[in-house]
Amino acid sequence: MTSPTEIPQRPATAAPPAVLLEQVRRTYPNGGGTVAALDGVSLALAPGSSTAVMGPSGSGKSTLLNCAAGLDVPTSGRVVIGGTDLTGMHPDAVTRLRRERIGFVFQAYNLVGHLTVAENIALPLLLGGREPDAHLRRYLMAAVGLEGMEDRLPGELSGGQAQRVAIARALITRPAVVFADEPTGALDSRTGAQVLDVLRDAAATLRQTLVLVTHDAHVAATADRVLFLADGRLAGHLDAPTAEQVTARMTGLGR
Numbered sequence: 001m002t003s004p005t006e007i008p009q010r011p012a013t014a015a016p017p018a019v020l021l022e023q024v025r026r027t028y029p030n031g032g033g034t035v036a037a038l039d040g041v042s043l044a045l046a047p048g049s050s051t052a053v054m055g056p057s058g059s060g061k062s063t064l065l066n067c068a069a070g071l072d073v074p075t076s077g078r079v080v081i082g083g084t085d086l087t088g089m090h091p092d093a094v095t096r097l098r099r100e101r102i103g104f105v106f107q108a109y110n111l112v113g114h115l116t117v118a119e120n121i122a123l124p125l126l127l128g129g130r131e132p133d134a135h136l137r138r139y140l141m142a143a144v145g146l147e148g149m150e151d152r153l154p155g156e157l158s159g160g161q162a163q164r165v166a167i168a169r170a171l172i173t174r175p176a177v178v179f180a181d182e183p184t185g186a187l188d189s190r191t192g193a194q195v196l197d198v199l200r201d202a203a204a205t206l207r208q209t210l211v212l213v214t215h216d217a218h219v220a221a222t223a224d225r226v227l228f229l230a231d232g233r234l235a236g237h238l239d240a241p242t243a244e245q246v247t248a249r250m251t252g253l254g255r
């Protein structure tokens, strides 16, 4: 098993925010008018920090993640990833930036059914014309507890194992920022907790910035900061909170 300390680290520099949002607004057509899924959200996330995003259903959490990760385009406002402004960028350039600097873990795993575990993990690199780093791949397989399962197909995996593959796939490009949208939402609570430990430990080892949407106060309480959304707007934050504090704040938001 490869020691995490053998993985080359990103240099610690006085870097710009890993993620910067300025007055981000995203509207969708709704009947004759529009609905604002995000209504002027501004935030800055420090490199290497972990942030949980919480809020009632429909408050804009997924829209926030999708806009911040370049998967969706704000109607107005700016998204800046590690100093690179996505505003007005050609979609191909956004795709490249996403492949190189952003990892995304979805609730539904989104693995490619006819590719093996090893092929799924290597996919983001192969799509970008890069070869997987064998050393990092071995480290990630061990870190997510999938050693020996390289040749399995997604259909032969449990939900927890599939999400571990998705995590390894999100980290194989050594992204600066990892976004996870309810990554444990489809798992039982014990498996979910294990998968989350894997994600947190690997992100910390690789010094990645982690942004996580969750409905679980215990999960949120493991982050450095919890951001609360209501009706598409930021409705406060808590730093290093307990699960009880998070639950109390969510209750205050009407959940």
Ligand SMILES: Nc1ncnc2c1ncn2[C@@H]1O[C@H](COP(=O)(O)OP(=O)(O)OP(=O)(O)O)[C@@H](O)[C@H]1O
Binding pocket: 028, 029, 035, 036, 037, 055, 056, 057, 058, 059, 060, 061, 062, 063, 064
């Ligand atoms: N593609 C879309 N077209 C129209 N409306 C949308 C679209 N995507 C999201 N919305 C609306 O925007 C609002 C925010 O949705 P979003 O999925 O971001 O919320 P959420 O907080 O992630 O919700 P949940 O916790 O239920 O997943 C909701 O009112 C939703 O109906």
